[in-house]
Amino acid sequence: MSLTLYMYIQIYVCGQKIVKTKGEDKQKAKEEMIFNMKLLETTLGNEPFFGGEAFGYLNISLISFGSWFHAFEFEDGFSIMDACPKILEWVNRCKERKSVSGALPDPKATIEYAGVLKKRIGIE
Structure with missing residues (x-):
């Protein structure tokens, strides 16, 4: 399993824990989310997209988390921009694409x- 796929899974699991605990x-x-996102930032490096200059399959897979970052910040009080600015810049670059x-x-x-999920499982 590639490191990026591993991080994808870890970010998904951490996101569920953030919402449900x-x-x-x-x-x-x-803390786990930020750790994994920093690893993801390292993988991104100085490239505009994962894999280089072209927007490809890996970007399509990972961008689904972009919408959840706002929820984590709003509901749970931590800033993706402060922790992982390159990831948020990447999200914004991806959102410039009409397809995204x-x-x-x-x-x-x-x-x-x-908020609905939290109410459904009795967190709020």
Whole structure:
């Protein structure tokens, strides 16, 4: 399994924990998320997209997390920009593409959905 696929899975798992837990478990999930996103930043390097200059399959797979970053910041009080600015810059570059901006949910809708999930599982 490639390192990037591993990080993708870890970010997904951490995101679920952030939404579904409280207290110390939530804090650990945030720390794990930032750790994995920093690894992802290292993989991105100074390139505009994962894999170089071209927007490819890996970018398509990873950009789905971009909408959730706002929810994590809003609901759970940590800044992706402070922790991983290159990742947020990459998200914004991806959103400049019409195919991406038209496919991703509005960040406000993601924030609302995170609230619904928390209520459904009894966190709020």
